Amino acid sequence: MEYGPSVYIISITLIKLLAGLLFLIAYLRTRRFSTLLISFAWFLSIPVATFGAVDIRVENAMISLAYAFTLLAVFRLIQEERIISLPKSITIAVPLALAVTGVGTSLIKSIPDEGYLIDGIFEFIAGLIVIESLSAYYKRNAKGLGISLALSGIMSTLYPMFYQKPPNMLITxxxxxxxxxxxxxxxxxIIYSERFFKWPQSMETSALKIEGTHIIPPSEFEDVKDKVGLYPTLAFLRNFKPFPGWISYLLSTVEMPKALYPTDLYKITEISTKYFKEAQQKGTKGIAIIEGLEFLKLYNDFDAVAKMLSNVRDCATLNNGTLIVFAEESAWDKKEWATLRRILGEE
Incomplete structure (x- = not known):
């Protein structure tokens, strides 16, 4: 074997081994199953893209298994983060189909390439899913991972073209x-981030000691924010920044992603209702925060704001959730303030 290919194969193999071991250690520390799947994916990808050093039939089968585990890991991570509930027909059937296709064609054909072609497409899709689903939680790291997965998928689809006649090994x-x-x-x-390691503990609602409905001065927002921490909280905010990982919406007159116009009070009710119901179905407790009532009052009459709060409060109560409303007493007249306190059970 020439010097160039040897350096390439050895270096890539060492990186994959290191990655697999590090993520296996992370699994042992966090017990998050998605990490174990990622570790397996890296180990399985070792005999892949060797440009002839390993039989193409082995490569085709292993790339299919590696990408199947990658897709399983992405789906599992989405479920662990409780971003969306995915049916088993997607989380299991699709990766299984990829693995069966790759292994099957490797057993039947002498020079198979379906594993690289089909799985490369799904790896590209997995990258887009990571960007769309995890960016709100892991920011630029999720975007970077998604882009690298998408590029990896593109390279996989092109690999069969260069298998027998690889390009310049330095460029490769x-x-x-x-x-x-x-x-x-x-x-x-992502895996060694504070959020990833603390997430399972943050799901223990008993440790939060925040229950029922409350109306609290805005000056205490940061204290409540620290107490809630990583918990997947629904927040409608005007003047404060959410904790990383919260499901947050900005109350604003400017059109932008995840922004609600102040007159769209019905959207606050709809989003809150869906959130509390899904939390109850998953066996967790929903926590919703509404801040900026004074801003909402500028664009709506008091009765409309009070009705919205009453609806959200009822939904939180019915689903064993928590509603925290931040409002400044001095911004309301005595009758309005008394009504707000009564709606939220503070009287």
Missing amino acids: SIAAWLIIVPQFWFYSK
Whole structure:
């Protein structure tokens, strides 16, 4: 074997081994199943893209298994973060179909390439899913991981074209490193982040000691924010920034993603109702925060604001959730303030 290919294969293999071991250690520390799946995916990808050093039938089967585990890991991570509830027909059937296709064609054909082609497409889709689903929680690291996964998928679909006649190995090595190293880096940043490690503990609602409905001065927002922490809280905010990972909406007159116009009070009710019901179905307790009532009052009459709060409060109560409303007493007349307190059970 020539020196160039040897350096390429050895370096890529070492990176994959290191990644698999680090993520296996992370699984042992966090017990998050998505991490174990990611670890398996890295180990399975070791005999892949070797340009002839490993039989193409083995490569085709292993890339299918590796990408199947990657897709399983992405789906599992989405479920762990409680972003959306996915049916088993998607979370299990799709990765299983990818694995069966790759292994099956490797057993039947002498020079199979379906594993690289089909799984490359799904790896690209997995990258887009990561960007869309996890960016709100892991910010630039999720975007970076999603981009690297998408690029990896594109490279996989092109690999069969160069299998027997690889291009310049220096260029090939640089291209591979530019994809695999950032992918390893962003995986590590997510898996070894504070949020990832603390998330299971943050789901223990008993430790929060926040129950029922409350109306609290805005000056105490930061204290409540620290108490709630990583818990997947629904927040409608005007003047404060949410904790990373909260499901937050900005109350604003400016059109932008995740922003609600102040007159769209019905959307606050709809979003809150869906959130509390889903939390109850999953066996967790929903926590919703509404801040900026004074801003809402500028664009709505008091009765409309009070009705919205009453509806959200009823939904929170029915689903064993918590509603925290931040309001400044001095901004309301005595009758309005008494009504707000009565709605939220403070009187």
